[in-house]
Amino acid sequence: MLDGNEAAAYGARLSRVEVIGVFPITPQTELANRLARFVADGELKAKYVTVESEHAAMSICAGASAAGARVFTASCSQGIAYMEEVLWMVPGHRLPVVMAICNRSIAIPGGIRATHNDSLLQRDNGWIQIYCENSQEVLDMCIQSYRIAENEGVYLPTMFCLDGFSVTHTAIPVQIPDQSEVDRFLPPYKHRYVHLDPENFDQEIVYGVEEEGETELRYQVEEAMTNAKKVIKAVDAEFCDRFGRRYDGLVEKYRCEDAEAVLVTMGSITGTAREVVDKLREDGERVGLVKLRAFRPFPTEELREVAREVEAIGFVDRNFSHGSAGGGIGYIETARALYHLKRQPQLLGFVVGIGGRDVTPADIKYMYRRVLEASKTGETDGEAEWIQLRA
């Protein structure tokens, strides 16, 4: 039995990370503590740097990655906000840093449970983002993240996200793969281009990219993101061959065959939604579930495929974007992804589970009822709906 924090720590250990820079923040602390114990007990040969802030944690990771070490960190919430300056540096340097984000609300009123705004805050800067449903997926995605990030066609940092408490502190039976198997799956890290080494240094450079090159630099990151779509799928398939577990790449479709209405979920809500789908299917409702795993790169094609086959889609956002085109960020992105389709399904947006408020089967049933209605009437009011609001 491992909870999400322990699973992430085991994932990092199995990935043979060499430098860890980590600053404690609830609900990530047990992850940080566990890694410290691994290093202290000699079970993980790594340099564990006790930094004074998250900003420093990512700076340590960036420096160490550029100097040839496989690195790991974990944070969330205010920690991610504080780290943000450095988070923008890492993709530009094309450093394959891997980070766990134990999703937690940001700022007022100071909640410590899951909202996805901390990781989604980083959706524009070139970080790959994978959202995990449970501890097993956390462990597996930690290992997969290194394969994705260190792929030559990608070389982008990767974060895998686990919901605070509902994943970080919820223990389930987890299979821990053999080290030798992981070693065969994940070879030692060696960056093809970035290596700070006085002996192999023949460039005469002043650090930095001149402003004139910024457009091209960013375009290259964009291309790497596009490549990452294929790589995420390929790595997942190879992982399945070796370890027997698969997650279907960017999105997992659950009981979507002949569905007329589907919900799209991210993270731990997915587990509850699966059960609700099973129940509704028993009742004869044609509903399905799309688990969105990669938010970056965004699975535009995969969502279009779903949209071609259903009458209505509801996006379940555990996040908000105040004053935006509508509700949560997933809903907005999906609207753009589907805009160019000739035949548009109905699209609904739900803001739910903010501040870690439990998303119950009743809440999910309610959302399914709303998408089923839309699938039948062919109408929506086009407004995102905040559900669970209390008077």
Add this chain to the structure above:
Amino acid sequence: MDSAEGVRIMAKLDQPEFDVAVLQLPGHPCCPGCAGPIVSKLILRALGKNVIFFGTGGCGGWTAKKVPCFSLHFSGVGTGAAGIASALEMRGREDIQVVSFAGDGGTSDIGLAKLSACAERGDNILHFCCDNEGYMNTGIQKSHLTPYGAWTSTTPVGKATRKKDMPMIMAYHYIPYVATATVAYTEDFIRKSRKAASIRGFKYIHVLQPCPTGWRYPPDRTVEMSRLAVQTRMWNLYEIENGTVRVTLKPRPRPVTDYLSLQGRFAHLRKERVEEIQARADDDWKRLEWLDGRNMWTPWVS
């Protein structure tokens, strides 16, 4: 050596310097007369090729070096270097010296917590504070290392508070080596850099780096300004090895006005202010003289 300048304590260099022409490209993007490229050259002359540079912000450091350089952001002082050093430790390559450099703003203001953490952890890096006493490349704004009384864009009537004593702040992190230096005393600079590099752990060298643009003096007087700072005891040269203080140059004192009067940033100072500055310089020297030869961690033991 007893010269016209005063008593020089330092021994001559025991090893030849490295050829800077091999390590650094000619030219630089700094203002004419900037001391930054001199600092950069002196570090290379001292340490040679087996180094990795990590620098943040600061206008003086951007010379084209033929050694690996890495940078992250202005506020990441020391920490990126600590990351590099951590990777080298895991690779068993601790023979490579990681050099961290930042300006006075980076070191004493926005990056102070970072640097303090590096010192506390004992990260194996050598940090140079390239102190030109202000945020010069953003247009001469005050930093915590701007001296008392100096004009800057954000202290238009002169800075009302004193310069932080960064070397002493770092020395009380109980690190193995702290030193001060400046560009006019090149042998002193090089010897201290080499000594620092020979020690494992976190080392700190604070370099006074005159800035003609921000200090308001003609660009051909940079080295003179550096020398005058020492001779007027506005900048004292010493080192602290495992707590033991050693003054490395005891100048024959000249009045601070010899230094202040050449710089436009002090032109507005009234007589009382100048007297105040003189009194503080005298006090600083007395304190340093008292500490000379003592261990500042146990100063009651003489």
